[in-house]
Amino acid sequence: MVHEYNINGLDYFTERPRNNTYTKEFKQGVIDKYLEGTDSLLNLSIKYRIRSKSTLLSWVNKYNRHETIEDYDPKGDVFMSKCRKVRYEEKLEIAAINIQVQTLN
Secondary structure: OHHHHHHHHHHHHOOOOOOOOEOHHHHHHHHHHHHHOOOOHHHHHHHOOOOOHHHHHHHHHHHHOOOOOOOEOOOOOOOOOOOOOOOHHHHHHHHHHHHHHHHHO
16 A cells, blocks of 8 residues: 555545556557566556556566457446247246146145
C-alpha cells in the first residue's frame, strides 16, 4: 500500500472500476516500457493502475509468443450457448418422467 502511494500519490485512493478497459495500444505501450528494462512489473502495474503484476506478465508472455495483443473491454462480453429446441411432445415425456421419479421417492 505504501509502495502504491509513493508511486501514484493521492490518486492511489481514488476508486477504480472493478474491471479496467485496456486498449491494445495501451497494452503495447506498457509492454514496451517493461522490455526497455527501466522498471519492474510491480512498479509498472502500480504506475499504470493495472490490477496486478500477473496481468502485465501475461501480456508480456503473449507478446513474446508472437500472439496478437487485443483490446479488452469487459462490458457486454456475455456469451450464451445455444441449446436445441425441445418439441412439445418431448416436454410432456420429461414431465411424465419427473412425476414418476417423484412418486417413487
